[in-house]
Amino acid sequence: MSRIILIISFLITSLFHTLAQNTSFEDLKLILAKEAIIVEENENMIQYKVDELQLYLIVDENANRMRLMSPIVEENKLAEEDLKKLLDSNFDRALDAKYATSNGVLWSVYAHPLKELYKDQVIDAFNQVRNLVYNYGTSYSSTTIVFGGGN
Numbered sequence: 001m002s003r004i005i006l007i008i009s010f011l012i013t014s015l016f017h018t019l020a021q022n023t024s025f026e027d028l029k030l031i032l033a034k035e036a037i038i039v040e041e042n043e044n045m046i047q048y049k050v051d052e053l054q055l056y057l058i059v060d061e062n063a064n065r066m067r068l069m070s071p072i073v074e075e076n077k078l079a080e081e082d083l084k085k086l087l088d089s090n091f092d093r094a095l096d097a098k099y100a101t102s103n104g105v106l107w108s109v110y111a112h113p114l115k116e117l118y119k120d121q122v123i124d125a126f127n128q129v130r131n132l133v134y135n136y137g138t139s140y141s142s143t144t145i146v147f148g149g150g151n
Helices: 002-022 023-033 080-092 119-135
Strands: 037-041 045-050 053-060 063-072 098-102 103-112
Touching: 002 045, 023 045, 023 053, 023 119, 037 053, 053 119, 063 098, 063 119, 103 119
Parallel strands: none
Antiparallel strands: 037 045, 045 053, 053 063, 063 103, 098 103
């Protein structure tokens, strides 16, 4: 009897895992279009606007990767103490979205394998990226959850 339960559990888990492995660039585009306005689009990138924020979705389907990100501030405007706060936040208050710098800009970034994403994860990623931008300079958090004790 326990063997049958184990087989059924495996089949159910496999089914849910398989359903999540088909997310495409087009799927992400449609999900995020319900959350923000599309400003610009090209082959593998879409720029969105929500409130005053710019968000970018960049996808590489061949590498099975996606990034959702939003610029926050120019890197040269960051004080040394800001960098420490950002690193501390990435450890315990920024859950799936993180602070990162690239090309002279501080970004809020969420990166994930593309095909394995569920719709709810995409919406959560969108909210976390947005929250990191809004909470920069205050709580530096992506959600209300603090992982570990915090600083």
